[in-house]
Structure formats: structure tokens, C-alpha cells
Amino acid sequence: MDPIVLGISGSPIQNSNTDRLVKYVLENTGLEFEFIKLSEMEIHPCKACKNCAKNNVCTGFKDDWHLISAKVAKAEAFVIGGWSPYDMLDARTKAFLERMFCLRHLVLLNEGKLGVAIVTGTCNPDSVANRILAYFEGEGVIPLGKIVASGIDACWSCGLGEECIQGTPVPMVRDGYRPRNYPYESRLPSGESIKITPEIIPPGVEDQPEVMEEAKRLGKLIAKKLKEKKEKRKVLLEKLLPHASFLSTIDRVITMTKNFHSLGWITDDGIKRNLDSKLLEAKTRFEKEEKEKARRALLEFAKVVLYQTGILISQNASDILVGETRQIMNDLYDPHFYFQG
Ligand SMILES: Cc1cc2nc3c(=O)[nH]c(=O)nc-3n(C[C@H](O)[C@H](O)[C@H](O)COP(=O)(O)O)c2cc1C
Incomplete structure (x- = not known):
């Protein structure tokens, strides 16, 4: 898991x-x-x-x-x-x-x-x-x-701490040096004797x-x-897409996009066709278990939503569409595809 x-x-x-x-x-x-x-x-x-x-x-x-x-x-x-x-x-x-x-x-x-x-x-x-x-x-x-x-600090345990003047213990104990904001000053012994014990570190x-x-x-x-995030997402999804829980993640994105088309939220026909073709590609790849190709198609889809439709549909709708797509992309993420052979 x-x-x-x-x-x-x-x-x-x-x-x-x-x-x-x-x-x-x-x-x-x-x-x-x-x-x-x-x-x-x-x-x-x-x-x-x-x-x-x-x-x-x-x-x-x-x-x-x-x-x-x-x-x-x-x-x-x-x-x-x-x-x-x-x-x-x-x-x-x-x-x-x-x-x-x-x-x-x-x-x-x-x-x-x-x-x-x-x-x-x-x-x-x-x-x-x-x-x-x-x-x-x-x-x-x-x-x-x-x-x-x-x-x-490494100088408390390196083995040289009681003799090395470049490290932390000698300057702190003998010379009164304090690193910035040092919170354990009260543990340090007074006087010249430098014996590193657990009580002073x-x-x-x-x-x-x-x-x-x-x-x-x-x-x-x-x-x-x-x-809270999960609950908020559920509420928003149900508002935009009743029965969302009965759909697979990719079908949710497809149905939401269709709904946004029919609500007239995405008005440009070219963009609509572009969105639909990327989703169809993703769904086909998904069904063939071609995970990386499905993810790439979803990436193209998310790009169109983010970069072309963002101003046409409401912020909430755009966020959830990209958010759901992002989630599927992350679930599909598999770098090994690029290192085969
Ligand atoms: C090479 C080295 C340099 C260090 N320099 C600093 C430093 O400049 N400032 C600081 O606050 N701690 C410094 N430390 C102390 C480390 O931050 C400390 O060893 C670290 O918190 C150890 O964490 P640990 O107990 O999880 O190993 C240094 C430690 C080493 C090994």
C-alpha cells in the first residue's frame, strides 16, 4: 500500500x-x-x-x-x-x-x-x-x-572534543563562546575543566x-x-456531479467535462473538442492499462483546462477538474516506463 x-x-x-x-x-x-x-x-x-x-x-x-x-x-x-x-x-x-x-x-x-x-x-x-x-x-x-x-553537534562525539580548539566543546566550555541562540547554556560547566559527559551536551x-x-x-x-480536505472535496464533487462516488475517477472527469459543456461553461468549440479528444485518449489508454500514455493524455487535458479554459469556467469548477485529474495522474505516475530496455 x-x-x-x-x-x-x-x-x-x-x-x-x-x-x-x-x-x-x-x-x-x-x-x-x-x-x-x-x-x-x-x-x-x-x-x-x-x-x-x-x-x-x-x-x-x-x-x-x-x-x-x-x-x-x-x-x-x-x-x-x-x-x-x-x-x-x-x-x-x-x-x-x-x-x-x-x-x-x-x-x-x-x-x-x-x-x-x-x-x-x-x-x-x-x-x-x-x-x-x-x-x-x-x-x-x-x-x-x-x-x-x-x-x-558532531564535535561532542568525534573523540577529539576535549583537545580540539577548532571544535565546539573547547571554545564553549573554556572560552565562553556561545553559538547563536544556543539553548542549553545552563548545562555547561563553569571553569576550565573540559570533560565531555552526557549531562553537558x-x-x-x-x-x-x-x-x-x-x-x-x-x-x-x-x-x-x-x-477536512477529503470531506470538502466530497461535498464539492457531489454538488457538481451527483452520484460521483459511483463513477471511476476517470469517468468522473469525463462526466464533469460533459456537464460543463452542456451548462455552456466552456463555450469555445475548438477547446471543447480538444478536451474531449484528450479524455477519450486517456480513457482508451487507461482501459488498455497503458498507464503512462493515459497519464500523458491527462496531462494534455489538464493543460487545456488550466491554460485555456480557466477564464471561461468558474474557479471552483476549474480547480476540481484539475484537482481530480492531478489525482489520477499521481496515481498513474510510474517513472520506470522511461527506463525500460
Ligand atoms: C559538518 C557539520 C557542521 C555543522 N554545522 C552546524 C552549523 O553551522 N549550525 C548548526 O546549528 N549545527 C551545525 N552542526 C550540527 C548539526 O546540525 C547537528 O549535528 C545535527 O543537528 C545533528 O542531528 P542528528 O542528532 O539528527 O544527527 C554541524 C554538524 C556537522 C556534522
């Missing part, structure tokens, strides 16, 4: 604070979820070949992105967990977000989904979490909130009560918002 909520961790440390926090949000949704640890995969950053522009599939690399991109397309919510070397988003999480670029062209395949951003760091990496939220907005993903937590996320509280709240919020 495909996950409803997809959790991503960019942390390379086994069972790290970042991992545990992402998982805690996922568990609190009470929904079907999957946790993906990017360091166990090989996902290259985008190389800007722009091959994905025509069909929303990245063919620039044959790497592990293709093991997860269909899950990304099908997921309804994302919990993205990064860490913050040099106060920036870590490279793995960044590469993952860059590769998601392939899903944005023409119709924003992730539009209307939900997103939670998590970033761990030593110096309260609020600005890094804000970048993930801004990324969500750019992709049409609704940002539900962010969690910023203390991670364990930041606690794990489970002992950061406000962080865990927010993670729980956001997990539950994902579930609540997805439920």
Missing part, C-alpha cells in the same frame, strides 16, 4: 534526533506512512537537464530517486527532516527537494498536499526550516508548520518537551487537515 504520509530524513546518523522526530510526527498522524532515510539511498542533485519539463519525469539520472518518486507523487503529505551543517540545509535533503522539481511543471503535481518542515541543529536553525516552508509554498504544498530542535529530542509537543500537534494536524 502506498503511504499517505511520507517522512524524509536527511540525517546520516543511525536513529538520529532528526530521524526520531520525523517518525514521531508520522506516528501521530495515525495514517499509513513511510519513513525514508536518504543516506541509505543514492539521490543526486538536479543537473538542470530539464528533460522533466515535458512529462514530469526526471530522466537525468538512473538513481534511487526513481524508487521513491512514485511514492512522492502519490503521498498526500510530507514531513521533511533536515539537519543544518554550516547553518544550511544538508546536502541530501536539498538534493531530494531539487529532484522534486520534476513534479512541478505545467500542473504542480504536489499542489494542495500538506507539508511539515523539521530541522535539527546546534544554533536554532529557524531560518533553514523557513526555507523548507518557502519551498513548500513554491510547489503548491500547504505548509502546516515547522519544528526546530537541538541536534547533537544537548539532550535528545525526547527530552525537549516543547519540540515533542509540537511534533505531536503537527502529526495530528496532518490527519485533521487531510480529513
Whole structure:
């Protein structure tokens, strides 16, 4: 079963604070979820070949992105967990977000989904979490909130911490240096003695009560918002298309389009013919189980709705038509079609 909520961790440390926090949000949704640890995969950053522009599939690399991109397309919510070397988003999480670029062209395949951003760091990496939220907005993903937590700085555990003056412990304990917004000053010993013990390093996320509280709240919020979204969609669908629940997803789109024709909402005959022919193509491909060809025909259909009819039919009608089509396209999404042979 495909996950409803997809959790991503960019942390390379086994069972790290970042991992545990992402998982805690996922568990609190009470929904079907999957946790993906990017360091166990090989996902290259985008190389800007722009091959994905025509069909929303990245063919620039044959790497592990293709093991997860269909899950990304099908997921309804994302919990993205990064860490913050040099106060920036870590490279793995960044590469993952860059590769998601392939899903944005023409119709924003992730539009209307939900997103939670998590970033761990030593110096309260609020600005890094804000970048993930801004990324969500750019992709049409609704940002539900962010969690910023203390991670364990590598210098506390690298083995050199008590002697290395370039690291964190010596300057903090001996020289009084404080990283920006350092929240655990009170744990640091006074005086010259530098003995690294668990008591002086930041606690794990489970002992950061406000962080865990927010993670729980956001997990539950994902579930609540997805439920509300489902109900809203049902009401709108029933209004525009009584008995929608008895129809297959593609027949819903076909019937709605016919209804819009007969209501005179789409007046241009050329556009009407164009819409009908794309849908007929999609339906035929669908029935022959030619998934990718069906998806491509639906992409052409959605393009006509978005780019040509948007001004002729009401916003609600246009939104639901594109929304339903987007959902089918995501269900059909299968990058492996492009890597056969
Ligand atoms: C190479 C490196 C550079 C780091 N630089 C920063 C930094 O500039 N600012 C910061 O807040 N944390 C920094 N950190 C600390 C990490 O953010 C911290 O290790 C991370 O939160 C660990 O999360 P984890 O407990 O999930 O592994 C750095 C860590 C490493 C390994």
C-alpha cells in the first residue's frame, strides 16, 4: 500500500534526533506512512537537464530517486527532516527537494498536499526550516508548520572534543563562546575543566518537551487537515456531479467535462473538442492499462483546462477538474516506463 504520509530524513546518523522526530510526527498522524532515510539511498542533485519539463519525469539520472518518486507523487503529505551543517540545509535533503522539481511543471503535481518542515541543529536553525516552508509554498504544498530542535553537534562525539580548539566543546566550555541562540547554556560547566559527559551536551529530542509537543500537534494536524480536505472535496464533487462516488475517477472527469459543456461553461468549440479528444485518449489508454500514455493524455487535458479554459469556467469548477485529474495522474505516475530496455 502506498503511504499517505511520507517522512524524509536527511540525517546520516543511525536513529538520529532528526530521524526520531520525523517518525514521531508520522506516528501521530495515525495514517499509513513511510519513513525514508536518504543516506541509505543514492539521490543526486538536479543537473538542470530539464528533460522533466515535458512529462514530469526526471530522466537525468538512473538513481534511487526513481524508487521513491512514485511514492512522492502519490503521498498526500510530507514531513521533511533536515539537519543544518554550516547553518544550511544538508546536502541530501536539498538534493531530494531539487529532484522534486520534476513534479512541478505545467500542473504542480504536489499542489494542495500538506507539508511539515523539521530541522535539527546546534544554533536554532529557524531560518533553514523557513526555507523548507518557502519551498513548500513554491510547489503548491500547504505548509502546516515547522519544528526546530537541538541536534547533537558532531564535535561532542568525534573523540577529539576535549583537545580540539577548532571544535565546539573547547571554545564553549573554556572560552565562553556561545553559538547563536544556543539553548542549553545552563548545562555547561563553569571553569576550565573540559570533560565531555552526557549531562553537558544537548539532550535528545525526547527530552525537549516543547519540540515533542509540537511534533505531536503537527502529526495530528496532518490527519485533521487531510480529513477536512477529503470531506470538502466530497461535498464539492457531489454538488457538481451527483452520484460521483459511483463513477471511476476517470469517468468522473469525463462526466464533469460533459456537464460543463452542456451548462455552456466552456463555450469555445475548438477547446471543447480538444478536451474531449484528450479524455477519450486517456480513457482508451487507461482501459488498455497503458498507464503512462493515459497519464500523458491527462496531462494534455489538464493543460487545456488550466491554460485555456480557466477564464471561461468558474474557479471552483476549474480547480476540481484539475484537482481530480492531478489525482489520477499521481496515481498513474510510474517513472520506470522511461527506463525500460
Ligand atoms: C559538518 C557539520 C557542521 C555543522 N554545522 C552546524 C552549523 O553551522 N549550525 C548548526 O546549528 N549545527 C551545525 N552542526 C550540527 C548539526 O546540525 C547537528 O549535528 C545535527 O543537528 C545533528 O542531528 P542528528 O542528532 O539528527 O544527527 C554541524 C554538524 C556537522 C556534522
